[in-house]
Amino acid sequence: MKTRWLILGIVIVMAFVLWRASYVPPGYETIHYDTVPVLPAEQYNPPLLDMWEAMEGEIPFDNQTARLSLFDMRFDANGSFTVIQFIFFADLEGEPWAHSAFVLRNGSAYLSSQRIDFCPSGPHPLGVLAAVDSIPFDKIPYGERGMNLNVFVHEENRTYDDTHGNIYAALDGTLRPLKFISFATPEVWHTVEIYPIREPVNVVPNENRTAPRIDENPEALIVFAPREIGLAEMVVYA
Secondary structure (H helix, E strand, O other): OHHHHHHHHHHHHHHHHHHHHHOOOHHHOEEEOOOOOEOOOEOOEOOHHHHHHHHHHHOOOOHHHOEEEEEEEEEOOOOOEEEEEEEEEEEEOOEEEEEEEEEEOOOEEEEEEEEOOOOOOOOOHHHHHHHHHOOOHHHOOOOOOOEEEEEEEEOOOEEEEOOOOOEEEEEOOEEEEEEEEEEOOOOOEEEEEEEEOOOOOOOOOOOOOOOOOHHHOOOOEEEEOHHHHHHOOEEEEO
């Protein structure tokens, strides 16, 4: 009898665990789209605008409400992208959702959407993608292990100078060096930050390690799109 009750208890617990693992609260409903677009994958030419067009074709989001959440891209040492992760917020049928693309190095784009509570503020993602797409990737050093590229959204006032010679404006398909740029605006603005992939580091427990700011890393590049150049309080070209 005890064995029977023990088995029954195990079955009930396992059933609850499986149900809980598969349960998605109504406020966080997720859609995984069956269509997997295959985007062009060329050296020095990541398919950023192609990715946006694929998402527009597959996901019926409200373009006017679109706001950037995350953009992360990795390159190998030869200048070919290895992965792109892109997330933005936009209404879907009048409700807020987060929409994402995960693009592999062969161009396969896996798309999904997840219901969220509200859409935070931020720049329109198409403008950000266009800014990144304008960067001359064939002019960037990729090092021995490749590079990371991230887009960061800012809401605070901030100043950058050319102490480390790594700040640029993306203008007409070129990177124009800057001596100084400052922001004092209520508008949300962003930076495109490119930095080398480091070898794994063995971390010593309790060791005091302070990561340098990205603009203090001479191997990193900080790029400002034309929109950000227009929003800046002051811009001085090198």
